[in-house]
Amino acid sequence: MSGGVDSAVAAARAVEAGHDVVGVHLALSRMPGTLRTGSRGCCTIEDSMDAQRAANIIGIPYYVWDFSERFKLDVVDDFIAEYAAGRTPNPCMRCNEKIKFAALLEKAIDLGFDAVCTGHYATIVTDDVGNRELHRASAWAKDQSYVLGVLTAEQIAHSMFPLGATPSKAEVRAEAAARGFSVANKPDSHDICFIPDGDTRGWLAERVGAEKGEILDRNGSVVGSHEGAAAFTVGQRRGLNLGVPDPDGRPRFVLEVRPKTNEVVVGPKEALAIAEIAGSRFTWAGAAPEHPEVAFDCDVQIRAHADPVPAVAVVQAHAETGEPELMVRPGTPLDGVAPGQTAVVYVGTRVLGQCTIDRTVSAVPTPVS
Incomplete structure (x- = not known):
């Protein structure tokens, strides 16, 4: 429970669905004293109190779990290292990959729980042979399946997203108000949570030099x-x-x-057009393609709010290292792709997998002077 409206409503729906629910807020900073300013940042003391008030109304136990050290190592330090290496990381992807659906899920399983339930807008579908698949939410405008593209089959098997079929955020806010949640009209958080003032450049200069x-x-x-x-x-x-x-x-x-x-x-701007992307750090969100070494049609999305682009993907050996990599060729060039970003591959509404982009190939050759 982040302290926002989505996780509060998700917890309430999980209780009404008959599940035994415990609310958990993640303490991700050793210095959480600064309160949220508007919609910047998250996981502050103010957010923890908002989450507790919602848990009290729902009538579920509530705990704060300290993952600040793990968050620093796996998310903050990774963010610094990636920028120092000239890449553009996505810390929300790392947080989902390393904290919410790894560290948190591992502890939950150890304590006897079956799943982690969150307020993400995404859906899980079980196919004809029992495999659980991650799919887009019904409302594409609010769909958050992109930031969940790092989840593995094992993590998806222990995940619940009660808001996935909700038509709009307005409906969630109305439900929160009807339930008496004080967070019904709380603004959505944005920007990088550990840089709440939004000055990424200044923050990096202090740490990278x-x-x-x-x-x-x-x-x-x-x-x-x-x-x-x-x-x-x-x-x-x-x-x-x-x-x-x-x-x-x-x-x-x-x-x-x-x-x-x-x-x-x-x-020039046209030189930002990218004809090919590839990454060796790739995973499958559920069952992998039967023959990933054979090129297959898909859609690729490179940002949380970008439109998906028709593409062809294949797993092949890197020309120099021989290491397997997921290579994606979009039907139309992608704009301004940076190494370190995450490319999420879809087949229809299903999230098939993802890779952290290691290399790109420009659609516009460098002119000869």
Whole structure:
């Protein structure tokens, strides 16, 4: 129970469905004293109290479990390391993968519980032979299956999402109000929970460090300077200190971040178009394809609120390392994809699997100077 409206209603529905429910709030910070500001952040003391008030109304036991050390190691430190390596991580994916459906689920199973129930908007469907599959929520506008794409078959077998068939968030808020929950109109949280002021650039500079370096064009010519490569991400336009304008006068965007040489590469917007993505860190959300080494049709989604794009996927050996990787070729180029992002693969409404993107191939070749 995060302290939000979705998890409160999910807990109430689970009780009414006949389950023996215990409310658990996750303490993810050793310094939770700062209260939420508007809709920024989550998992504060204020949120814990909101969750407890909802549990009291429902009439279920309520506990706060301290996962702050695990969260720091698996989510915060990973976030810092990924940016230091020039990648763009998704901490919400890591939190679901390592905390909510790993550390939390492991403890729950050890204590004799059958499942972790959350307020995510997604559904679980059992196929004809008994395999549990993760699917999109009925309301695509609120669908959160993307951030659950990291779940494995074992984790899906022990997960419940009571809100998956709900037509809209407005209906959930109305139900919360009818139940007397004080969080009925509480704003949704956004931004990175451990950076509640939203200043990701400043936060990273304190932890990764900032050293002046060069900004290059696609041919390697110096066109500007920067105060620290880790502060940049692929697709970024603002904040570029370019001393040499583009010959065509067009704006330029970050195409690549090179942490080893402390360089940032920029170019035209069309160069952000990506024709191929691949990652060796891939998992299947339920039963794997029978022959993943044979190319298959799918849809790919690279951000939580992005539209899915028709694609072809296949598991193949990396040309240099020989390590298996999930390679995806979209039917139309993807825009501004960065290594470190998560690509979630769908077949219809089903989440088939995901990979953390290791490499991309541009749809626009680098011009020869």
